[in-house]
Amino acid sequence: MIITKDLTKKFVSYKKEEGMKGAFNSFFKREAVEKFAVDHFDLNIEQGEIIGLLGPNGAGKTTLMKMLTGIIVPSSGTVEIAGHSPWKREKDFRKKIALVMGQKSQLWWDIPSIDSFKLLQKYYEIPDARYNEKINMMGELLNVKDLFHVHVRKLSLGERMKLELMASLLHDPQVLFLDEPTIGLDLVAQENIRQFLKDYHAQHNTTIVLTSHYMADVQALCPHLVLISGGKKSYDGSLEKFENILGHKKSVYFTFNQCIDKTDDFWKTQDVLFSENCDEVELKLDDHEIREVSAAILNKFPVVDFHTEKMPIEKVMKKIMENPEILSGV
């Protein structure tokens, strides 16, 4: 469905010196700075897949999205999406894709969203019956029917984002690009959007490319991850494999009601990390050890709380951003 080969985008920007003198100097002589936002990027996404495109700020995720959607033209390399080259901007191609950007709105700000939907219906030549069916179906799923006649500028970010999603899906795109769709949303709104996307994907088998800084989005939706760093691909594989980059052991955390004895023989056989106050420990355990070791700790120490790591992906991402070399062996 999506194939890129050696995809590269180079941007040229200009350095501007500070202050009045700097402005004057820069007016006559500017220093050009070339930057590879995306650098020889290869990607292969099958139809119906959901992939998470991860990377730190400025890694090139949005630039990649914009090249895939045909908004900007690559400096070199090729892209093929559903049999089309995006930057030829063929009508058929544009009917097959949709883009949601968490930080930009496609809805018209000063009119109710229903007017924007009607305009989109005309853009995409959606028959009335299909349009009404989709509006009702998505309106109910997202619980936003009451908001259709409210001016967009009066809506909360969460409400607007649900309507943005609706706007993008009205024409039944084959490929949906989501650029940080949950950014700035509260936890409930994030969860609603995730659940909606999950259900929508299950029903329509739409290919989805998602970027997000919220690992909960990625963990909930994306079995396939691609990591981009400095414009280059540094990981392309399953979520499970990604979570195990730091090792197969799981982290298990115990909290005690008092400081415990660090020198106790029990700890000598464990891979353990103590908190500063000695009232918390983090143990690295293999799956088969968790039950036995946990029972022993519960018996021996004054445990008040214990849990396993909720999102190993978050930890892996943090470690990779601190030390990208980790990926060199993957």
Add this chain to the structure above:
Amino acid sequence: MKLFSETKHYLSVYRKFISTSVSEATSFRTSFILMIFMDIFFFLSAILTVDFIYDHVATIGSWKRPQLMFFISFMLTVDHLHMLLLSHNFWRFSDDLKSGNLDFTLLRPLSSIFIVFFRYFKPSSIPNSFISTGTLIYFGMQNGFGPTQWILLPFLVILAFILLALLEFIISCAMFWLVEGLGINFLRMQMQQLSRWPDFIYGYFTKKLLTFGVPVLLIGSGPVHFLLDINNWPYLLGMIVSCIGCFYFLIFLWNRGLNHYDSASS
């Protein structure tokens, strides 16, 4: 058949542009009413200024009052169409380029030129339609127009509007490279100013340049010369050739501009 369905598609989208523009404009009622009065004031002041000048002189160049007043009415009618259908869009285009909001326009399955320049309709200019059409007919009658001129008049107004629009679209393409559109928009408005005066006020070389190089004088002076004397048909030919040339140049420049567009970062 394909042309018919494409035209139908574009017209249905344009109907929605109009209805959403009306919906947006009427969201701010006082501003909407103020804009109506402002447009009418602009129109009347332009007409009355020239009328006042003719109270003190018999001719300007080779034209007497009815001829020049017809020319002014013709230009104001073209200008009115420009205000009604296009004016907002040039300013929005510049903002959209800078903010990256052009991204969504490029995703739509229609010509991006159409969406960029026809997206916003200015409903507050509608009342002016009656005044501009009224003055155009009045001064046409003062010039003793026959049936041929009356039949040609609406087509020439539309052709002049198309030429003005194409020239302004071409100038606006520079925004892809300059990004900051303020200077370009002022340049565009200065070009309009040049076309608002009859061609005989310009010197020989300036007139040639503004007729054959950047054909702004064909917007108003061309069709009015033709209407006042049908033997001046080369003006009509010049307008048609200019429109065709400008159209192809616009397509070339627009595509180059889109390739250069790098979209503001998110």
